[in-house]
Amino acid sequence: MFRRVVYVYTKKIVGVVPAVLITSLFFGVLHGGAVQVIPLTVLGIVLQVLYIKNSTLYTSILLHSLHNFLIMSIFVILGI
Secondary structure, eight states: OIIIIIHHHHHHHHOHHHHHHHHHHHHHHHHSOGGGHHHHHHHHHHHHHHHHHHSSSHHHHHHHHHHHHHHHHHHHHHTO
16 A cells, blocks of 8 residues: 555656655654654665665565564564
8 A cells, every 4th residue: 555556646746766765654654653754764765765766565464464563473482
């Protein structure tokens, strides 16, 4: 959703770099609480750059899945 739909639409209006920043911030805000916004926004930037460089969602999906797996594993290990 963020990588393709929101990014492509936003890029037409404001250009590449602002679109990456806007969609990544949107990703960060919608995915986490106040403490998580900055790290998730950075993750959003990385995921968007992967999409732009590779012209495919597969690498972004793979990294996003790996990130989710690692975070959930930490929660399970810590008993959170």
